Amino acid sequence: MELDDKVCYCFRVSKRKLINFTRQTQPSRPSQLSECFGAGTGCGWCIPFLIRLHEEVMGQIEKTEPQLFEGSAEDYEQLRAQYRDQIKSGSQQKNQHGGEASTSGTDDE
Structure with a gap:
């Protein structure tokens, strides 16, 4: 993910x-x-990424460049679209602050 890529698509x-x-x-x-x-206040998709970015930038995780x-x-955009479809269909709940959503980019479930 490059610096100018969107993390929060709801608010760009x-x-x-x-x-x-x-x-x-x-x-x-x-x-x-x-x-x-x-x-993080729109659909909720980016909340796990915001948590990780906060940890990386604040030095709670050692990294030279945050890799969300x-x-x-x-x-990332395609996974967000899938997430939003799942929210709309009711097959997944919206991410909440402190949730356990995956940020790996893979579907481990």
Whole structure:
């Protein structure tokens, strides 16, 4: 995932915006990333990615460059579309803060 790729598609918030926001404001909780243009307050898909980004940027996970998603931006977008279809059909619940949604890009279930 590149810096200018979208993490939150509902509000079109890029990885770069989220990293800069986190570095500048030093939020104590991942949920405070919602103050960055509303990230994570729409469909809920990006919440697990926001949590991971917060941990990486705040130094809770050692990394030089946050790698939220190992696949391409297109793969991320496709997985989000599948997630939204599952929410609409009722086969999956919306991600909530602190949920256990997978960020690996694979369907382990």
